[in-house]
Amino acid sequence: xxxxxQLVVAFFLLTGSFFxxxxxxxxxxxxxxxxxxxxxxxxxTLGVGGVLIASxxxxxxxxxxxxxxxxLVTLFLIISAPVSAYMLSLAAKxxxxxxxxxxx
Amino acid sequence: xxxxxxWISMAMIGMAFCLNLVRLIRGPSIADRVLALDTxxxxxxxxxxxxxxxxxxRVFFEAAxxxxxxxxxxxxxxxxxxxxxxVIE
Amino acid sequence: xxxxxxLPHPLLSLVLLAxxxxxxxxxxxxxxxxxxxxxxxxxxxLIGHWWPPLPRIADWQALAVFVGRSLTDIIMGNxxxxxxxxxxxxxxQPVFVRFETRLDNDLAIFMLxxxxxxxxxSVSTRFDExxxxxxxxxxxxxxxxxxxxxxxxxxxQLLQRVFAC
Numbered sequence: 001x002x003x004x005x006q007l008v009v010a011f012f013l014l015t016g017s018f019f020x021x022x023x024x025x026x027x028x029x030x031x032x033x034x035x036x037x038x039x040x041x042x043x044x045t046l047g048v049g050g051v052l053i054a055s056x057x058x059x060x061x062x063x064x065x066x067x068x069x070x071x072l073v074t075l076f077l078i079i080s081a082p083v084s085a086y087m088l089s090l091a092a093k094x095x096x097x098x099x100x101x102x103x104x
Numbered sequence: 105x106x107x108x109x110x111w112i113s114m115a116m117i118g119m120a121f122c123l124n125l126v127r128l129i130r131g132p133s134i135a136d137r138v139l140a141l142d143t144x145x146x147x148x149x150x151x152x153x154x155x156x157x158x159x160x161x162r163v164f165f166e167a168a169x170x171x172x173x174x175x176x177x178x179x180x181x182x183x184x185x186x187x188x189x190x191v192i193e
Numbered sequence: 194x195x196x197x198x199x200l201p202h203p204l205l206s207l208v209l210l211a212x213x214x215x216x217x218x219x220x221x222x223x224x225x226x227x228x229x230x231x232x233x234x235x236x237x238x239l240i241g242h243w244w245p246p247l248p249r250i251a252d253w254q255a256l257a258v259f260v261g262r263s264l265t266d267i268i269m270g271n272x273x274x275x276x277x278x279x280x281x282x283x284x285x286q287p288v289f290v291r292f293e294t295r296l297d298n299d300l301a302i303f304m305l306x307x308x309x310x311x312x313x314x315s316v317s318t319r320f321d322e323x324x325x326x327x328x329x330x331x332x333x334x335x336x337x338x339x340x341x342x343x344x345x346x347x348x349x350q351l352l353q354r355v356f357a358c
Contacts (some may be wrong), residue, residue: 017113024120026278078210082310087183092135
């Protein structure tokens with residue numbers, strides 16, 4: 001594998017893991033649940049997407065034929081991340097209202 | 105060069121793992137813990153794919169796909185459980 | 194049935210074909226293409242009774258613009274989350290915004306809410322089926338009316354053109 005191609009794969013790997021880390025830092029630092037939701041909802045798509053694209057390019061370059069396997073997981077994550085964020089926000093709202101009901 | 109980059113990104117995802125675990129243990133509400141778990145499995149998927157590049161093997165793709173499917177599914181089911189109080193309506 | 198329909202759901206057939214070929218990850222062997230075509234032909238007929246028909250896409254160009262805009266917004270949204278996660282959190286003003294959507298089919302609303310969730314600074318948290326209201330949580334927002342106007346202008350109008358509703 002030539003140096004230029006390695007550079008491309010390295011770029012995608014580093015951006016992917018950087019954004020995954022940023023999402024987790026957001027999850028760790030933000031103050032309340034809805035703010036925490038922002039980190040994972042966005043960072044998982046681009047973070048893991050970057051890593052998966054890096055893997056796709058790496059195997060396409062090393063085997064010499066088209067390997068688009070990982071595209072499937074990337075697309076699935078892009079579709080599923082907003083859905084799980086939505087479901088979790090509904091659950092959090094329900095939980096908060098249940099706790100409020102218990103206190104009164 | 106790629107070797108070093110793989111180690112760096114593995115370290116970054118590992119740090120993300122630790123932060124998620126902190127949130128998983130500390131999270132005040134159940135929804136917080138589920139969110140942390142959700143992020144945790146996606147980061148696990150990422151580290152598995154990076155490991156696949158590191159040892160130049162493609163056998164981990166199926167595992168990654170299954171982790172993505174089951175992780176999403178379990179997050180939705182747990183949210184449903186929190187919403188209704190029982191899994192079966 | 195007066196006319197025999199070969200492909201009741203053309204888009205679903207296309208997704209099945211592409212999905213199978215991506216799963217086996219081999220585009221050279223003819224056998225995989227044949228089997229993928231068989232799947233793409235048979236499965237829509239098996240589930241055709243209860244699968245809700247997809248709304249017709251009126252404007253393919255608008256759909257392409259929508260997909261491109263969502264993909265660039267993913268990158269912008271990530272950069273913004275990264276900046277806010279690293280920066281100080283004292284100045285942030287998280288706020289809930291509600292607005293009524295003009296879209297009237299489920300797929301369009303799903304696409305709108307996904308685009309909002311992936312866009313910078315906002316996550317869609319709720320959709321009320323009775324009042325047709327979408328609730329959006331913004332990470333930092335000083336002008337609610339402007340946020341709603343931006344969502345309307347960037348996504349909703351485009352989706353109205355895509356599905357002609």
